[in-house]
Amino acid sequence: MDKVYEKAYEKVIDYIESNILDGHFEVGDKLPSERELSQMLSVSRNSVREGIRILEVIGVISSQHGIGNYIADHFDKTLVQVMTMMYALEKMTYNEIREFRYAVEFQAVVLAMDNISHEQIEKLKANLEMLENSADEEEQVMSDKMIHYTIVEASGNRLVMANYLALAKIMDNFIRETRSKIMTNERKSMTFQGIHRHLVEAIFNRDLELGKRALDEHFVYICKNMDT
Known part of the structure; x- marks a missing residue:
């Protein structure tokens, strides 16, 4: 692929990006046809197709055969996929991931205290009850994950x-075995359940200090049991 061709399809990408940033294109909007974009940007139809194909791959555009190209509305799914791969490709260490995830979850706790719905509160209660009372390890692991997920969901912030x-x-690649070891050790499991109860109670009571302490306990406890 020569440099002229690269610049041509990048011109298409830049045009669409700038229109999104300026608010001229919004989710669901139909793009100009390939012919119109070709004439408007003074590039070949092949360059237009290549630019659109790249934007479709990364989830910005949704192409409907025979109908046209539209600004996509699956932002969240695309962002998660791209970020997951980038984190993996960067070969980040467990500590880097843990530290950033702590920051993300702490922000989620702060926001959830103001934004959590009654339905989400009930979901937290149900998963805490399952975590504390289920004898099934898989159910306990799922309840653990759902408590964290529900708090993050309750933040109301898509990023x-x-x-x-x-x-x-x-x-999960780092802590899957660690979590299983904790769940199958009665003493450790009780401690882990208590940490999650503190976290859930912090949300109910809008107690930010308790929430921070519970998150601190959670991440320290996981780290402490990584190699045991």
């Missing part, structure tokens, strides 16, 4: 959620 989901996928 917080996208970062959390991407980080959680990567972090």
Whole structure:
């Protein structure tokens, strides 16, 4: 691919990007046809197709055969996929991921205290009850994850959620065995359940200090049990 061609399809990408940033294109808007873009930007139809194909791959555009190209509305899913791969490709260490995930979850706790819905509160209660009372290890692990996910969801911030989901996928590779070891050790499991109860109670009571302490306990406890 020569430099002239690269500049041509980048011109298409830049045009669409600038129109999104300026607010001229919004989710669901139909783009000008390939012929119109070709004439407007003084590039070939092939360059237009290449630019659109790249934007479709990264999730900015949704192409509907025979109908046209539209600004996509699956931002969250695309962002999670891209971020997950980038975190993996960067070969980040467990500590880097843990530190960033802590920051994301702490922000989620802060926001959730103001934004959590009644339905989400009930979901937290149900998952805490399952975590504390289920004898099934898989159910306990799922309840643990759902408590954190529900708090992040309750933040109401899509960037917080996208970062959390991407980080959680990567972090699971580090802590899957650790979590299982904790759940199968009665004493450790009781401690872990208590930490989650403190976290849930912090949300109910709008107690930010308790929430921070519970998150500190959670991440320290996971780290302490990584190699035991």
